[in-house]
Amino acid sequence: SPFGDADMLHRAHLLARVQDARLDEELEAAFRAGADDGAHLLGLARADLRPGSPADFLLVRGECLPQVVVDLPRRELVVRGGRIVARDGELVGG
Numbered sequence: 001s002p003f004g005d006a007d008m009l010h011r012a013h014l015l016a017r018v019q020d021a022r023l024d025e026e027l028e029a030a031f032r033a034g035a036d037d038g039a040h041l042l043g044l045a046r047a048d049l050r051p052g053s054p055a056d057f058l059l060v061r062g063e064c065l066p067q068v069v070v071d072l073p074r075r076e077l078v079v080r081g082g083r084i085v086a087r088d089g090e091l092v093g094g
Helices: 008-018 024-041 065-071
Strands: 057-060 075-080 083-087
Touching: 008 024, 008 065, 024 065
Parallel strands: none
Antiparallel strands: 057 075, 075 083
């Protein structure tokens, strides 16, 4: 797409850069903008990992959320609709 790859973590990183975020709270807010704020604006429930939830999540290595927003670590695992779609930074076939 000419608008990027739809990677919300990358968009959170870009938002933090544009806002010159430096404090942990500012970096966490940039993450929440991509993770929760859209659902909130649409009146949808906040996503979580409880039974019955959509099971859309990613797994990355990091000490804390602000560090993940700044460093953009490789996605160890990406799950969409309960199915693994990427592992170790590579798409899973099928």
